[in-house]
Amino acid sequence: MTINLFDDSCWASLRPLTFTRPVADLRIGILTIAEKWSKYLNADFGFQTQDYLSLKFVSKGDANFFINGSICPDENLIYAIHKLNIGETLLKGEIIIAYSADVYDLELAKSLKPIEYIDEFIRIVFPNDIFTHNGTELKKDFELLTKGRTSAKLSATNTFLGDNIFVEEGATAECSIFNSLQGPIYLGKNSQVWESSNIRGSFALGDHSSIKMGAKIYPNTTIGPHSRVGGEINNAVIWGYSSKGHEGYLGNAVLGQWCNIGADSNNSNLKNNYAEVKLWDYEQEHFRETGLQFCGLIMADHAKCGINTMFNTGTVAGVSANIFGSGFPRNFIPDFAWGGAHGFDVYSISKMFETAEKVYARRDLPFDEIEKNILTKVFELTSDLRRF
Incomplete structure (x- = not known):
């Protein structure tokens, strides 16, 4: 079996943790959500995620099962997905749990034969979950x-x-x-x-x-x-x-x-x-x-x-928020903010890259163009939040 784990609306509500990854790449328990599904199903996995993340978190072209990346698997879910046929969608109310088809298309999934799932499961919607x-x-x-x-x-x-x-x-x-x-x-x-x-x-x-x-x-x-x-x-x-x-x-x-x-x-x-x-x-x-x-x-x-x-x-x-100084900083510190309770400035993308290259080098890992492009996109997406 080959699966792709897709982002639904939870990708937006799980920010800032998901600015740099698909929902299924979040760790909860011991494994990431994607690793859990892979082990339960003995399956190769890929991701259907935001365009700017897709070079790092690639999709599997031969996947015919598409699973909601915000949902943590359990034995009952695995049993239900094994029973799922091509052209069927597993649903819990309005939530698409999984569907089987030749292409990734959530509108298509809504039109497939619905199979209602009656049991409960853990779904990660907000960071505190x-x-x-x-x-x-x-x-x-x-x-x-x-x-x-x-x-x-x-x-x-x-x-x-x-x-x-x-x-x-x-x-x-x-x-x-x-x-x-x-x-x-x-x-x-x-x-x-x-x-x-x-x-x-x-x-x-x-x-x-x-x-x-x-x-x-x-x-x-x-x-x-x-x-x-x-x-x-x-x-x-x-x-x-x-x-x-x-x-x-x-x-x-x-x-x-x-x-x-x-x-x-x-x-x-x-x-x-x-x-x-x-x-x-x-x-x-x-x-x-x-x-x-x-x-x-x-x-x-x-x-x-x-x-x-x-x-x-x-x-x-x-x-990439960088916080320092005495006192309590405010309860929301925007992405690429530099400062603390005394106030914030913008942490420039070039200076952030200089630090990241040193941090990656300590682990003998490359800070490559894919990483830089993701962080540049996050910098652009969050610019309105940095009105210091």
Whole structure:
């Protein structure tokens, strides 16, 4: 089977996280949404996404199944899609879950034979949905990745509460505490847990990532591949290639790729009056009610903050935002903004490229024209937000 995962209206409501990727490339649980579908269906996958993203996130020309990239798969969905015939569309109300045809065309999908899906599923509509549903998806991914397999072993210097832990080859840990009594713990290939770390599941550490000494990791947290973290982290998802290497609190949060959190930086995730948290909504261009009492930081790709940065409850930092200085910056920091509570200027695309080239070089990766063109397009799309 070959599938293409398509963006629907959720691509717009998930900005700024989706400015640089299709919805199905978002990480929730251990895997990205696309990786989940691929493993469940044993299928090659591609993307049907925005034109300016399509050179990096390519579509599969031979696909005959098209699946909504905002929907997380489960056993019931997989069963329903296996039963789907050419010329049929699987629906939940007005939501197109999947359809089978020779071409990608959502108008065509609406005209195909409808098959109503009666069960519930997890759909990622807003950025805060990622950390809200991360615990559920983490447990599902853990079962998907470890079923029928044998875990590697960790050093006897560690303390284990419960045995619901899976360790991939090359992962190491010393003198740390792993509590899997309330949820599973997954350590990816060649990951490292340094001495005196305290980890309570559900938790996932991606391939080639590391946790620094004395870290405190609370449940429903995912650290993606090639990342380094320390300090205190609770119910947060870090996509990958990002760093929060020092003391400071990160909670009820989502960080994209190539982000860096300066030493002793913190985000608030609860308002002093315990009121509902609002988040900036790119589609509505004002703050949206989340229905959440706990909501921290949403930080898009390439965003960074200096030491001792203080983020208020429900802060959204856009792509390539660069935040520094004393005081609390405002709750919405536009893409390519440079500054802090004292005010913002435009972070020029040329200066941003200079930094990105150095960051990529540290990982022995090229900062190529495809990446530059995507970021240039995001810079153009968000120009109206930078009226400083």
